[in-house]
Amino acid sequence: MAPRDASPPRLLPYADPEEIYPEDVRLEEETFLWYDLDNWYPVTIGQVFESRYQVLLKLGFGSASTSWLCRDLREHVYVTLKVFAVGNSQAATEEKVLRHLESVKSDHPGAKLVRLLKNTFKIAGQNGSHLCLVLETLGISLADIREMAGGRVPPTLLKGLVQGVLLGLDYLHTVANIIHTDIQDGNIMLSIKDTDILDALVEDEWDMPSARKIIKDRVIYASTGLEIPDEPGDPVIADFGDARIDEGPFEFEEEVMPDVYRAPEIVLGVPWNEKIDIWALGLLIWDLLEGKLLFKTRLRDPTASRAAHFARMISLLGPPPEDLLERGSAWKTLFDEDGRLILDVEVSETSLEEEEGMLEGDEKAGFLAFLRKMLQWRSEDRLTARNLMEDPWLRGTAA
Numbered sequence: 358m359a360p361r362d363a364s365p366p367r368l369l370p371y372a373d374p375e376e377i378y379p380e381d382v383r384l385e386e387e388t389f390l391w392y393d394l395d396n397w398y399p400v401t402i403g404q405v406f407e408s409r410y411q412v413l414l415k416l417g418f419g420s421a422s423t424s425w426l427c428r429d430l431r432e433h434v435y436v437t438l439k440v441f442a443v444g445n446s447q448a449a450t451e452e453k454v455l456r457h458l459e460s461v462k463s464d465h466p467g468a469k470l471v472r473l474l475k476n477t478f479k480i481a482g483q484n485g486s487h488l489c490l491v492l493e494t495l496g497i498s499l500a501d502i503r504e505m506a507g508g509r510v511p512p513t514l515l516k517g518l519v520q521g522v523l524l525g526l527d528y529l530h531t532v533a534n535i536i537h538t539d540i541q542d543g544n545i546m547l548s549i550k551d552t553d554i555l556d557a558l559v560e561d562e563w564d565m566p567s568a569r570k571i572i573k574d575r576v577i578y579a580s581t582g583l584e585i586p587d588e589p590g591d592p593v594i595a596d597f598g599d600a601r602i603d604e605g606p607f608e609f610e611e612e613v614m615p616d617v618y619r620a621p622e623i624v625l626g627v628p629w630n631e632k633i634d635i636w637a638l639g640l641l642i643w644d645l646l647e648g649k650l651l652f653k654t655r656l657r658d659p660t661a662s663r664a665a666h667f668a669r670m671i672s673l674l675g676p677p678p679e680d681l682l683e684r685g686s687a688w689k690t691l692f693d694e695d696g697r698l699i700l701d702v703e704v705s706e707t708s709l710e711e712e713e714g715m716l717e718g719d720e721k722a723g724f725l726a727f728l729r730k731m732l733q734w735r736s737e738d739r740l741t742a743r744n745l746m747e748d749p750w751l752r753g754t755a756a
Contacts, residue, residue: 375565377568380571398442407476409429413425413427449488451600468532494549496583512720531741536633539596540594545592610628617652619666635742674732731745
């Protein structure tokens with residue numbers, strides 16, 4: 358069969374936007390303190406990039422980029438265009454990691470649970486060039502699911518999602534040698550099984566164009582949200598802007614991870630490896646099931662915030678092993694020579710059993726046993742993603 362000719366670009370809608378905000382209203386990416394209008398590319402709906410990708414609507418934004426649903430006019434499929442701000446280190450990192458993943462040839466089933474790169478290009482902007490990544494289009498994130506579910510994800514649904522995430526992590530850690538470093542609910546998204554939902558989203562945008570504001574030479578658009586489909590797809594690990602390629606044999610030492618998800622080795626300045634992703638996944642599972650963060654103290658003073666975070670770890674896990682403290686470069690900022698916390702922070706008497714409030718009986722015991730396989734002081738004591746997939750609570754075989 359001969360290939361189809363490229364489709365012509367779609368004509369812009371004639372309908373008035375849902376709302377036009379005044380210039381003094383900060384919208385979406387404008388709300389970041391570091392936002393500089395000239396460093397962000399002014400993407401417009403209807404625009405065609407590379408004579409191929411037509412922008413149909415805005416899907417979202419992040420700390421360094423905006424994301425757009427596009428139609429690939431040559432391949433006749435939907436893609437997502439991620440356009441980075443000028444001079445952001447995440448852009449080069451994500452491109453490097455995604456190209457590395459593209460080069461890995463494997464039949465590991467987890468390879469399908471990692472977001473794919475389709476193309477890259479650069480466009481000239483006011484202050485330099487903008488990296489653009491063409492990615493497969495994904496659906497809602499785990500953050501969206503939690504919000505739509507009233508703040509908590511039901512255990513049955515959560516178990517299926519976690520099994521998929523673990524399979525993806527096993528592929529990243531054992532085959533692709535990638536450490537994600539930023540496992541959280543916004544970076545795990547569901548695949549789309551039926552693109553009819555995207556067709557409907559585009560038609561809605563054309564019937565009632567999304568809210569926006571007009572400032573100088575550009576339009577700032579409000580994002581268009583997806584809904585939970587009748588047949589949800591598989592969880593896919595996305596956003597590799599903070600990831601590391603583990604080229605060994607040495608471990609990493611720089612500070613990574615969101616503050617509230619930081620593993621003990623990050624707090625203590627201990628060299629780290631892929632097991633920080635396992636720690637973060639444990640916290641994410643707790644957050645999704647319980648509807649609240651296990652660690653949430655963030656103070657203006659970084660040292661005080663580190664001490665409070667560490668005190669909370671002691672409350673939940675007990676005293677840290679001495680050999681772990683001795684491996685760290687930052688422990689002297691937390692403890693005196695007698696092993697007491699230097700800063701006046703509370704080490705409350707509590708436990709995971711006391712704070713877990715959604716489950717009962719054997720289900721609760723199984724869940725906490727599963728969690729403890731991830732939330733361990735020493736990274737070497739945490740189970741691998743592959744071993745965690747065999748957990749009785751996760752597989753529904755707990756006694």
